[in-house]
Amino acid sequence: MHELGVTESIASICLRHAQSNRARRVLKVNVKLGELTGIVDHYVAFYWDMVTKDTIAQGAELNFTKVPVVSHCPDCDEDFTVVEYDLTCPRCGRADTELVSGREFLVESIEIE
């Protein structure tokens, strides 16, 4: 729902790093997106062209890597993929497992020229 603000943040992070590296143009932006965040990549992509218009990031490809929700069971010492946000360990049934991934939302890298 706040994808416009989020897209502006991505653009501002990307432009700051591009400028400090004296880029002429940004070609690609790699974003890591955990599946537990409420962000819809489709809408971010929708705003991207508008937000980057007339900047050196205009036309840059926006690439999302989705990070699945994974939790760790301390009893079994194993990771498992979380289905429907249920953090219960599928092997032993322990309820309070430790979330390993799924909350990521970061600009991982940019490709410039």
Next chain:
Amino acid sequence: MDIEVLEGIFDANEKIARENEALFRERGVMAMNLMASPGAGKTSLIAATLQLLKEKLEVGVIEGDIASSVDAEKLKAYDIPVVQINTGGACHLDAIMIQQALAHMDLAAIDLLIIENVGNLVCPAEFKLGEALRAMILSVAEGHDKPLKYPLMFSDSDVLVVNKTDLIGLGDFDMAELREVVTRMNPDIVIFEVSCRTGEGLGAWADWLEQRVRDFKES
């Protein structure tokens, strides 16, 4: 040329949230971020909580709404510090809005700061404000199936208040099912069942909250 960035998209907000958190800690104010859908009973729960805690704690309120000061007006009768934030369209409060609101509040005179977020079950969960306690309300009228549809807030809250329990039986709301699903997503969450209309369950909620404030101030 590839440039490694590794910068979180919410980092700017989280930096300010940490500043707010440090300020709350320094002044001994326990801040509670109260989130829920529109109409779940955020303002009613705040009013009921003020009624129960006014002799025991000094409470301040920040009211977040897209527009109007309707909620702040409702709380005026309690003679407590209330600051209204109008987000002007934004669907959530963020740490900078709170930082600006704090300039209008005497934190030294407050033990508990209740921050009523914008009515929305999605976006507020993404933006930390510097709070020590993340609280949310789900009302019976919304249905017990909401945790799976709006997982982040249920996964991330410290306490869930289920409001409008006086409506149970009028629809197909299933409290046992709700408790089971929420606990599977968030095993540490504390759940209260209340009705702000009849007053049922509010005493247990207020006692728990008071204890949390005391623990915070002693820690």
